[in-house]
């Protein structure tokens with residue numbers, strides 16, 4: 001089963017030169033969406049996961065069902081200004097733009113093993129910022145999991161010593 005067949009590629013979105021990988025076509029197919037989450041579940045089976053954290057918004061559609069499938073909790077990593085309780089925050093650069101991510105201060109108990117999940121690894125800005133936030137809260141990052149990895153942008157280089165699991169690879 002090649003999940004690539006269910007991902008739509010849109011050239012020049014959201015700006016010229018970006019080849020956008022659109023997962024809505026995969027999410028739209030209940031069987032394939034489930035197979036993708038099941039495959040990630042199989043690939044993370046050896047990691048001792050207490051919690052999954054996922055960055056807004058597309059990290060939720062991967063991280064939350066994976067957490068449900070594994071029977072562990074889910075922690076939302078949100079864009080600045082969205083979480084109601086006390087937060088820690090960090091800024092980062094994206095393939096197209098800049099943003100700021102936040103987590104609730106009490107979202108993770110020190111020493112908990114956390115898998116960070118997202119739809120896509122591009123420059124690694126989002127995920128390395130997520131790693132930093134989780135670590136600031138005392139979490140132990142046991143790995144990262146993605147549907148898609150854009151190899152040329154080398155996001156892995158921003159995740160030294162961290163396991164990176166991805167289902168589908170594109171050069172860029």
Ligand SMILES: O=P(O)(O)OC[C@H]1O[C@H](OP(=O)(O)OP(=O)(O)O)[C@H](O)[C@@H]1O
Nearest residue numbers: 056057058094095121122123124125126
């Ligand atoms: O590896 P990076 O260069 O950081 O890029 C990957 C991130 O970019 C996208 O999110 P985006 O910020 O566009 O937000 P969205 O999920 O709300 O669409 C994607 O869902 C990843 O989180």
Ligand SMILES: Nc1ncnc2[nH]cnc12
Nearest residue numbers: 019020021022095120122
């Ligand atoms: N090329 C891309 N396609 C989809 N989401 C992205 N997030 C960052 N780069 C992306």
